[in-house]
Amino acid sequence: MSILLHICCGPCAAYPLDFLQGQGIRVRGFFYNPNIHPYREFKKRLVAVEQLAARENLAVEYHREYGLRDYLRQVVFNESSRCGLCYDMRLRETVEQAKKIRADAFSTTLLYSRYQNHEQIRAKAKQLAEQHKIPFYYHDFREGWQQGIDMSKDMGLYRQSYCGCIYSEQERYDTHFRKRKGKKG
Numbered sequence: 001m002s003i004l005l006h007i008c009c010g011p012c013a014a015y016p017l018d019f020l021q022g023q024g025i026r027v028r029g030f031f032y033n034p035n036i037h038p039y040r041e042f043k044k045r046l047v048a049v050e051q052l053a054a055r056e057n058l059a060v061e062y063h064r065e066y067g068l069r070d071y072l073r074q075v076v077f078n079e080s081s082r083c084g085l086c087y088d089m090r091l092r093e094t095v096e097q098a099k100k101i102r103a104d105a106f107s108t109t110l111l112y113s114r115y116q117n118h119e120q121i122r123a124k125a126k127q128l129a130e131q132h133k134i135p136f137y138y139h140d141f142r143e144g145w146q147q148g149i150d151m152s153k154d155m156g157l158y159r160q161s162y163c164g165c166i167y168s169e170q171e172r173y174d175t176h177f178r179k180r181k182g183k184k185g
């Protein structure tokens, strides 16, 4: 069986890749993440995926263009539902690529993260699978959370401190300042 695996970043790919290969599945990677900002952050995450791919001998199709404009055109004025739009953008492109290369199924490393909306990703992928008539390979990769962290640290991969978009980058500081204010108050 062959799977096209959407890869959101190197650290999130370590465990799912290990798991899928352990099942005897042939995996090809797909890096398409217009949600990662700013540009230097995008490059850092792309390089981390290249490092992982070289180490694991994984073939990956890369979208190397910085997708800030494409992403913003989808979410501006819809910020409160931006994560659903963001999942849709990335999974839709993955499905189209999976069909193009005639993969048996598709999946995503987004299913590894404890910080993502797992059920929303699952539902969106199922919906796209039905629409495009290609199977979605579901597995709850969160079971390997700590293992994935250990693996990515061993490999020396860059580990990011926020989800990806400029909104999530801002929210990380909002949280930090709220905590500091709380302490002072």
Ligand code: SF4
Pocket (backbone or CB within 6 Å): 035, 036, 082, 083, 084, 086, 087, 163, 164, 165, 167, 168
């Ligand atoms: S917080 Fe993460 S999942 Fe949500 S829109 Fe931003 S990058 Fe996408």
